[in-house]
Amino acid sequence: MSASYAYLGPEGTFTEVALRRLPEAATRELVPQVSVQSALDAVRDGAAEAAFVPIENSVEGGITTTLDELVAGRPLMIYREVLLSITFALLVRPGTGLDAIRTVTAHPAAQPQVRNWLTARLPDARWESAASNADGARLVQEGRYDAAFAGEFAAARYGLEALETGIHDAENAQTRFVLVGRPARPAAPSGADKTSVVLWQRADHPGGLRDLLGEFSGRGINLMLLQSRPTGAGIGNYCFCIDAEGHIADRRMAEALTGLKRVCPEVRFLGSYPRADIGAADVRPPFAGTSDEEFMAAAEWVARCQDGRF
Amino acid sequence: MSASYAYLGPEGTFTEVALRRLPEAATRELVPQVSVQSALDAVRDGAAEAAFVPIENSVEGGITTTLDELVAGRPLMIYREVLLSITFALLVRPGTGLDAIRTVTAHPAAQPQVRNWLTARLPDARWESAASNADGARLVQEGRYDAAFAGEFAAARYGLEALETGIHDAENAQTRFVLVGRPARPAAPSGADKTSVVLWQRADHPGGLRDLLGEFSGRGINLMLLQSRPTGAGIGNYCFCIDAEGHIADRRMAEALTGLKRVCPEVRFLGSYPRADIGAADVRPPFAGTSDEEFMAAAEWVARCQDGRF
Numbered sequence: 001m002s003a004s005y006a007y008l009g010p011e012g013t014f015t016e017v018a019l020r021r022l023p024e025a026a027t028r029e030l031v032p033q034v035s036v037q038s039a040l041d042a043v044r045d046g047a048a049e050a051a052f053v054p055i056e057n058s059v060e061g062g063i064t065t066t067l068d069e070l071v072a073g074r075p076l077m078i079y080r081e082v083l084l085s086i087t088f089a090l091l092v093r094p095g096t097g098l099d100a101i102r103t104v105t106a107h108p109a110a111q112p113q114v115r116n117w118l119t120a121r122l123p124d125a126r127w128e129s130a131a132s133n134a135d136g137a138r139l140v141q142e143g144r145y146d147a148a149f150a151g152e153f154a155a156a157r158y159g160l161e162a163l164e165t166g167i168h169d170a171e172n173a174q175t176r177f178v179l180v181g182r183p184a185r186p187a188a189p190s191g192a193d194k195t196s197v198v199l200w201q202r203a204d205h206p207g208g209l210r211d212l213l214g215e216f217s218g219r220g221i222n223l224m225l226l227q228s229r230p231t232g233a234g235i236g237n238y239c240f241c242i243d244a245e246g247h248i249a250d251r252r253m254a255e256a257l258t259g260l261k262r263v264c265p266e267v268r269f270l271g272s273y274p275r276a277d278i279g280a281a282d283v284r285p286p287f288a289g290t291s292d293e294e295f296m297a298a299a300e301w302v303a304r305c306q307d308g309r310f
Numbered sequence: 311m312s313a314s315y316a317y318l319g320p321e322g323t324f325t326e327v328a329l330r331r332l333p334e335a336a337t338r339e340l341v342p343q344v345s346v347q348s349a350l351d352a353v354r355d356g357a358a359e360a361a362f363v364p365i366e367n368s369v370e371g372g373i374t375t376t377l378d379e380l381v382a383g384r385p386l387m388i389y390r391e392v393l394l395s396i397t398f399a400l401l402v403r404p405g406t407g408l409d410a411i412r413t414v415t416a417h418p419a420a421q422p423q424v425r426n427w428l429t430a431r432l433p434d435a436r437w438e439s440a441a442s443n444a445d446g447a448r449l450v451q452e453g454r455y456d457a458a459f460a461g462e463f464a465a466a467r468y469g470l471e472a473l474e475t476g477i478h479d480a481e482n483a484q485t486r487f488v489l490v491g492r493p494a495r496p497a498a499p500s501g502a503d504k505t506s507v508v509l510w511q512r513a514d515h516p517g518g519l520r521d522l523l524g525e526f527s528g529r530g531i532n533l534m535l536l537q538s539r540p541t542g543a544g545i546g547n548y549c550f551c552i553d554a555e556g557h558i559a560d561r562r563m564a565e566a567l568t569g570l571k572r573v574c575p576e577v578r579f580l581g582s583y584p585r586a587d588i589g590a591a592d593v594r595p596p597f598a599g600t601s602d603e604e605f606m607a608a609a610e611w612v613a614r615c616q617d618g619r620f
Contacts (some may be wrong), residue, residue: 056545057540058540058542058543058544058545058547059540059542060374060540061374061538061539061540062538064370064371071412083545095476109516126431129458170542171543171544172544172545174542174544174545176545184330207523207524207526207527207528209523209533209536210520210523210524210526210527212522213517213519213520214517215525216517216520217517217520218517223519223550225538225546226536226538227549228371228372228535228536228537228538229371230367230369230370230371231479232368232369234368234481235366235393235482235484235486235587236528236534236587237368238371238535238536251561266532266607275345275389277545277546
C-alpha cells in the first residue's frame with residue numbers, strides 16, 4: 001500500500017491547509033488530484049493510502065460531489081475529520097492599491113463568501129471565476145487579473161501580498177474535510193466520536209424516515225447531519241447521509257445500526273471517527289438509560305426473565 | 311401588477327420548454343433572467359407576476375440556489391409545478407459527422423447526464439463548460455466548438471442538426487420546476503396536491519427532527535422531499551425544506567402545520583399546489599382515521615366529553 005495521501009488540489013488551497021493539520025500528514029507524500037472523484041478513485045485503486053476531501057460547508061451545505069462518491073461505488077471509510085474556518089485575503093501584486101483594482105478572481109465557491117465585501121469596498125470591480133483559489137492567485141501573479149480572493153497562506157507562494165485579510169460574509173464560515181480510506185476496523189473510541197452512515201428507505205410510507213430516525217433517538221443518539229441525496233431512480237427517490245453522535249463500539253450505536261440494518265433495504269457504514277468540533281471532556285453524559293452499562297444490565301435482566309430468574 | 315413571467319434564461323433551455331407546458335404561460339409575456347435570484351427578485355419587486363425556476367433534479371437533488379432563495383428573504387409562494395424529462399441531443403453544424411468532433415460543450419449540470427455516453431462514443435473529445443445549454447449551442451453555431459449537448463428543440467433555433475437524440479446516463483432523469491409568486495390564498499384543492507414548508511429546529515436534541523416529522527406521520531401524511539439547508543450559523547445548523555402530500559385546506563395538513571408552528575422556532579409556508587406526477591384519480595385514500603370527516607368527528611367527540619355529554 002502506498003504511503004501517500006491524495007487530496008483535492010491544486011496546492012495552496014484550503015484543502016491542503018486543512019490536510020496539514022493532521023499529524024499523520026507530516027509522514028506521508030501529499031498528492032494533489034484534479035477532482036474529488038479522482039482522489040477517491042486513487043484510494044479505491046490502491047494508488048493512495050487515503051484521500052482528503054471537503055464534505056460539508058456551513059454556507060453551501062453538504063458537498064454533493066463527495067457525498068455521492070461515498071454513497072456509490074466500492075465502499076470507503078472515513079478515518080478522520082478536520083474543521084477549518086474559511087476567511088479570505090485579497091491578494092495583489094506588491095504595491096497595488098485598492099483603487100487600482102478593476103478585476104478580481106477566485107473559485108466560484110468563494111463568491112457567496114465575499115459578495116457583500118465586494119459590493120461595499122470594490123463595487124465596480126469585475127468578477128471572473130478561476131478553476132481554484134490558488135489558480136486565481138497564480139493568474140494575478142501573471143498579471144491577468146488585479147486581485148484574487150484566496151487564503152492568506154497563498155500570498156507567499158505566488159509572490160503576492162495580502163491587501164486585506166479576514167474577509168468573510170457569513171460569521172462562523174467553516175468547511176469540514178474528511179480523510180477517507182479503505183474499510184478497516186475503526187479506531188477505538190476517543191470519547192468524542194461521530195458515526196456516518198447512509199440509509200435507504202423502503203417504498204415510501206408516512207413516517208418511513210421518522211421510524212428510521214427513531215432507531216437513533218430512542219437510544220439517546222443525537223444527529224449532527226441529515227442530507228438527502230437522489231438515488232438516481234427518479235424524482236422523489238432519496239437516500240439519507242447521516243452523521244450521528246457516538247461510536248459503533250458504543251452499545252447504543254451498535255444497537256441502533258442493528259435495528260436499521262433489519263428495516264432498511266440497504267445501509268452503508270461510512271465509519272466512526274473522532275469529532276473535530278469538541279474534545280472528550282465536552283461530551284455531555286449519555287441520557288438516562290443509554291450508557292453501555294445500562295444496555296448490558298437491561299440485556300441481562302431480559303435473559304434472566306427468559307430463564308425464569310426474575 | 312405586470313402580467314409577465316420571469317424565468318431562468320436564456321431562451322431555448324429546458325426551463326423555457328417546461329414553462330410553455332403551463333396553459334397560463336400562453337397569455338403572459340415570458341422574460342428570461344440571468345439567474346434564479348434575479349427571477350425571484352423580479353417577483354418580490356413587482357416587476358413580474360411570477361417566476362419559473364428549477365427546484366429539484368433526479369440526478370443532482372434539490373437545487374440549492376432556488377431552495378436558499380425561497381428559505382430567506384421576503385416570503386414567496388409556489389403556485390404550480392412542472393415535471394420535465396431531461397434527455398439531450400448532440401447538436402452539430404449541418405454535415406458534421408461523429409468522427410469530426412474534437413470539442414463538446416454544455417452547461418456543467420449536463421455533464422453527469424452525458425458522461426457515460428461521452429466515454430463510450432467520443433472518448434477523445436475535450437469538454438468545455440458553457441454558461442447554459444443554449445449558449446453552448448450558440449457557440450457551436452459560431453464555430454467555437456464542434457458539438458453541444460442541449461435539448462433537441464434548440465437545434466432549429468441555432469441552425470444546427472441533432473446528430474444523436476435521447477442521450478441520458480440515468481433512466482428517469484427529470485427536473486422539477488416551480489412557478490413562484492407573491493403570497494396569496496392558495497388555489498382550492500385539486501384532489502392531488504402537495505404542500506411545501508421550511509422548518510427550523512430548536513437547539514438540537516436526540517429526536518428533534520423525528521418529533522417534527524411525527525407531526526406529519528401521526529396524521530397519515532407522506533413526505534415527498536426532505537432537504538436540509540445550512541442556516542448560515544455554522545456547521546451543523548440546518549433548516550429543512552419539506553414537501554408533504556396534501557393541501558393546507560385538508561384538516562390533517564392544517565393540524566400538522568398548527569403543531570409545527572407551536573414547536574418550531576420558525577415555520578415558512580411555501581404553498582399548496584397541484585402535483586405534476588399524478589392526477590386526483592391516482593391518489594390513494596387517506597389512512598384510517600385521517601380523513602377530514604374523521605378529524606371533525608373526533609373534535610366533536612372531545613367537545614362532548616368536555617361538556618359531560620359522552
